[in-house]
Amino acid sequence: MQHALCLLVADIAGIWTSQGGFMTADFNAELHARPSIYFTGPAYVEHIALMPSAPPALHGSRYLSDGGGSEDPRTQVEHHTEFVTITRVTQLSTDADEWPVSGFSVSEIAALVDMDAPRLISRVGILVLGNPPEELGPTLSKLGFRDTAASSIGGGAAQVCSDFRVQDDHTSRVLLFNRDLNAYRLGRMVRRVYEIETYRSMALLGLPEARRLAPLLGNYDKNLLELTNRNQTTPTTEHKKLLEEISGLSAQIISAAAETRNRFGATAAYAKIVEERIGELRESHVPGFQRFGVFVARRFRPAVRTCEATALRLDKLSHASMHLLDLLQTRIQVEIEHQNAIQIQAMADRAATQVKIQRAVEGFSIIAISYYLLSLLKVAFEAADHAGYHISPLVMLVSIPLVIGAVAISILRVKHALSAHA
Template sequence: MAEESEGSGFADGELSADSFFDHELRKPIHEEIHARLIPPLQAPLRARRIVFLVGRQNEQMAYASRQLRDWCQTVGIEGPKESWRQFSFSTEKYSVTWEAHTEFVTLTWYAPINDLTARPTGVGLEVLKQFPIIAAARIDVVERHEISPSALLGFEPKSLCLSRVGSGNAQIGTDFQTDEHGFTRFEIAVDQLSSIKTGILVRRLLEIDTYRTMALVGLQDARVQSWIVGGLETELSLLNEEIGTVSSIDDSKRILGMLHSLSVRAGQSLDATAYRFAASQAYGDVLQIRLDRIEEEQSEKHTTITRYLSNRVDPALATCRATEKRQRSLNNKIARSIQLLDARINVDIQSQNREVLSSISQTAKGQYKLQSTVEGLSTIAISYYALGILGYVLAGFADYLPLSKNMMLGALAPLVLLASWFGIQAIKNRHKA
C-alpha cells in the first residue's frame, strides 16, 4: 500500500483533485437521482396528496416557489432552495413533502390513520390556493393480510379494483371515485412488507393517480380540436372543388387568399395543442411505467388497477394522437393545395404573357410594314420634288446642255431615288443610336 506523503492530503503518485475541473452538468445530474427521495412508511397511516396545476410558464412556477418560501419564513420553517424539486418538513402531527414538476406542484402529507382533517392547517395548503386543484388522493395503509370487508363496502362495486402486490405481501384496492372531500380513495393492507417497500408502494399509487389525471388533461382539448379540425377539413374540401373549376386568375387569387386564411387557422389549431398532446403522451408513458412497477396479481373476482386504467386512459391517449395526426395531415393538405393553386396561377400568367407578347409581336410586324411603306412613299415623294427642282435648274442652262432637259432628268432620276433612300436610312439609323 502506498504511503501518503506527509501534509500533502493525497498518496504518493496521486494527482491533486485541484488539477481537474467538473463538467457544469455533473452536479445537476448527480442531484437528479436524489431529487425525489421516498420516505419509509410504517402502517398504520393515512397519506393525502393534492395536485395544483400551476402552469408551464416559468414565471408561474417561480411565483409558486416564492409563495412557498415566504410561507416557510412566516411559520418559522427553513424554506426550500430557489431551484428546488422536493422539499420536506415535519410538524407535530404531519410529515409533509412538496414536489415541483414541469407544470404542477404536489403537496403530500402523512398522518395517523384516524386523522379526519382533509385540508389541515400547518402544511402550506394556503400557499397555492389561487391555483386550481387537478387531482387529490387519499391512501389508508393498515397492517392486515387483506383489506377489511367494511373498508371494501365504501367502494363502488362496478369500478372496484382489487389485487395483490409485493409478491403477495400487500393488497391494494380503489374504485377511482372521489369521496365527500374530493379525494380519490385507496386502501392498502400490508402483511410482512418492510417500511421501505411500503413507502415505495404508497408513492407509486400516489403517482399513478397523479399521472393518470395529467394524462387525461389533453382529452378535452382533443375533443374540441377534433370538431374544429372537422370544420376546417370541410372548408378545404369545398375550396379544392373550386380549384378544379376555376376559370380566371382573379378567381384563383381569391381562392388562394382563402387557403392562406385556412392555413393560418389550421396552424393555430396545431400550435394550441402541441404541448398539451405531447405532455399527455409523456404522462401516459410515465403512468404505464408506474403501473408495471407495482406488479399486480390478477384476482378471480376483480380487475386490476393496470387493466382498469388501460381500458380508459389508452383510448383517451389514442384520441389525442389521432387528433394531432389529423391536424398535421390538414396542414399538409392545405400546403399542397396552395402549391397546386400557385402552379395554376403561374401557368395562367405565363399563358397571358405569351398572348400579350404575341400581340406585341403582331403589332410590331404591322408597324414595321407600315414603316417600310412610309419609307418607300417618302423616297418617291422626296425624289419627285428633287427632280422638280432639278428641272427648274436644268431649264436655266438648256442652251448649254448636251442633251435636252427631259433626257437629263431621265438620266438623273435613278440617282435621285438612290440618294433619297440612303438619306432616309441614315436618318433612321441615327435615331436608333
C-alpha cells in the same frame, strides 16, 4: 502526459462553468430532485395535485418540518412544470378498521402552496396496512370499496386495491397491504401508485379539449370539402373570393391547433409516464379480481387515443387546407402567366406592325426625297438649256438611279447609326 490531460480537463470545466454551463453538481442534483418519503408500518398517505393559474416558478422538492415524533406527519411539496403536489404521510399506531379522516384543511393546503384559488387536479388517499387477509372481500366491504381492482405488486411483496371512485371530498382511495417491503421500497411503491393517479388526471385534461373540438373539426372537414370542389369549378373572376375563404378556414384550423398543441403534447407525455409507472409496479394477478394496472389502462387509453386522434386530425386538416391554398395560388399564378403571355404576344404583334409601317415609311421617304432631288436636277438642266448649255437627256436618265441609290444609302446609314447608338 496524464498531468497535462488533467489540467486540460480542469480548464475546460472552468470555461464551461464560467460560460453559464451546468456543473456536475447540477446534473447530480437533478437525479435527486424528487425523493420519496420513506416510512414503515401502518400509515395513511395523502397526495394532492394542484394546478395554479400561472406555471410554478420553483422546481424540485422541499420537506416541511414536523414535530419529530414517530406519529407526527411528514409533508413534502413538489413543484412540477405545470402543477404542484403535496404529499403527507401520517403514521398509524395499528391497522385501521375504518378509513382515516383527512388531515388536510383547505386553509392549510393554500398556505403550503401559496397560491390564489388553485385548481384541484387529483387527490389520492392511500391506506397502508400490514399483511393482506386471506379473504379480501370482507376487508374491502368494511372499508367501503366496491367493484375493486387488485394486484400483487413488487414481485409479490405487496398488494394494492382500489375501486377508483371519487368520494365526496374528491379523494380517490387506494388500499395497500405490505408483506415485506422495507421503508425505502415501500416509499417508492406508494409514490408509483399516487403518481399513476396524478399523471392520469393530468393527461385527461386534454380530453375536454378533444370533445370541444369534435364538432368544430366536423365543420372544418365539411367546409374544406366544399372549398375543394369549388376550386375545381370556380371561374377566373371569382378566384379572389375563394382565396379569401380558404385563407380564413386555414387560419381557423391553425389557431385551433396552436391553442391545443401544448395540451395534447402534455397528454401524450403524461400518458407515457402512467404506462411506465404501471410497468414499474410489476403486478401479478390476484384470484377473483381485475388487475390494478389493467383497469387503469382499459379506461385510460381510449381517452388518450381520442386526444391523439384529435391532434392528428387537426394536423392533417391544417396540411390539407394549406395544400388547397397552394393549389389555388398556383392556379391563379398560371392564369396570371397566361394573361401576361397574351399581353406580351399582343405587344410583339404591335411591334412587328410598327416595324412594317416604319419600313414602308422608309420606302416612301426614299421615293419622296429622290423625286424631290430629281425635280431639282430637272429644273437645273432646263435652266442650263435656256442658258445655251445643252445637256444630253442621257445624263438625266443616268442620274435617276444614281440619285435613288444615294438617297437609299444615306437613309440606311442614318438608320444603322441610330440603332448602334441605341
